[in-house]
Amino acid sequence: ILNGKIPRNIVSEIAEGLKNLNVKYVSVRSSAVSEDSLRVSFAGMHDTFLNVKAELELVLENVKKCWASLFSERAVIYRMKKGVLRLEGMAVIVQEMIPAEVSGVTFTLHPLNKNALLIESARGLGDLIVSGKIIPDYFVINRKTLSILEKRINEKTPSLSDSDVKKIAKICLKVEKIFINPQDIEWCIFDNRIWLLQSRAITTNSMIVKESLKKKIILKGIGASPGIAQGKVKIVLNPGEVHKMKEGDILVTVMTNPLYVTAIQKAKAIITDIGGMICHAAIVARELGIPCVVGTKNATKVLKDNMEVVVNGTEGKVYASS
Numbered sequence: 001i002l003n004g005k006i007p008r009n010i011v012s013e014i015a016e017g018l019k020n021l022n023v024k025y026v027s028v029r030s031s032a033v034s035e036d037s038l039r040v041s042f043a044g045m046h047d048t049f050l051n052v053k054a055e056l057e058l059v060l061e062n063v064k065k066c067w068a069s070l071f072s073e074r075a076v077i078y079r080m081k082k083g084v085l086r087l088e089g090m091a092v093i094v095q096e097m098i099p100a101e102v103s104g105v106t107f108t109l110h111p112l113n114k115n116a117l118l119i120e121s122a123r124g125l126g127d128l129i130v131s132g133k134i135i136p137d138y139f140v141i142n143r144k145t146l147s148i149l150e151k152r153i154n155e156k157t158p159s160l161s162d163s164d165v166k167k168i169a170k171i172c173l174k175v176e177k178i179f180i181n182p183q184d185i186e187w188c189i190f191d192n193r194i195w196l197l198q199s200r201a202i203t204t205n206s207m208i209v210k211e212s213l214k215k216k217i218i219l220k221g222i223g224a225s226p227g228i229a230q231g232k233v234k235i236v237l238n239p240g241e242v243h244k245m246k247e248g249d250i251l252v253t254v255m256t257n258p259l260y261v262t263a264i265q266k267a268k269a270i271i272t273d274i275g276g277m278i279c280h281a282a283i284v285a286r287e288l289g290i291p292c293v294v295g296t297k298n299a300t301k302v303l304k305d306n307m308e309v310v311v312n313g314t315e316g317k318v319y320a321s322s
Contacts, residue, residue, distance in 0.1 A: 100188035
């Protein structure tokens with residue numbers, strides 16, 4: 001695919017589209033036919049490229065990379081795991097690149113609270129949030145009143161004012177009405193305007209009653225995927241160490257990453273140092289029913305290989321097993 005030639009008629013249409021956009025930089029987004037349905041999200045499984053200079057050859061090169069990502073190891077394994085046997089096409093969206101001052105993601109239905117919606121935000125581009133590279137600011141908002149029920153600010157100054165939080169919540173609930181189903185919406189703020197970048201159906205919504213355990217708490221983080229699991233810790237610091245994982249291990253890593261899909265599918269639970277409730281691997285963990293705790297800050301330092309732990313993905317806590 002990467003070495004192949006794009007048909008002339010498609011090249012002509014892309015060239016015409018770039019001319020009409022008339023911008024300096026674009027984002028080249030994968031949009032496979034089978035992704036973002038009510039059943040499967042393919043979150044992070046296919047490639048998207050940001051800040052691509054709006055020159056025809058560069059855009060064409062990145063379009064081919066998007067097409068090729070349909071056949072990446074992680075995408076193939078994910079399709080097999082989710083029972084997606086029919087291989088459908090890969091569309092590619094070329095958008096104006098917005099130089100975001102603040103970016104974020106909204107879940108119009110909180111994964112653990114049917115009366116609330118969830119917003120995670122950070123300064124800069126949104127890929128930092130969805131890839132799990134940072135611990136974002138976190139806001140829980142009442143769906144009816146738009147009052148802020150809970151907020152966690154990662155740095156001294158919040159990335160969003162309370163007023164902006166309510167504006168974003170209101171806009172995103174309007175989007176939900178258009179699509180009928182709860183939505184996972186990427187957005188950004190630039191030049192005092194809110195820009196909606198992507199909207200897709202939420203694939204999971206696990207309403208779990210909170211469960212407390214009478215054990216010693218080792219770590220606290222954000223509960224990203226509900227449930228409780230016990231097992232042995234396996235620390236994986238980069239994709240090259242994925243082979244260390246055995247079926248039923250507890251995956252402990254610095255940040256969630258789609259390249260870890262083979263490890264995630266062996267894991268009984270996931271614990272990370274950084275990342276938020278809306279990062280790609282947290283979404284996949286919820287789809288697969290794996291308890292997940294993110295944003296612990298130091299799990300890879302506190303926990304050791306083969307240590308027996310209990311992971312409470314509902315409350316965001318990690319316990320000693322005895």
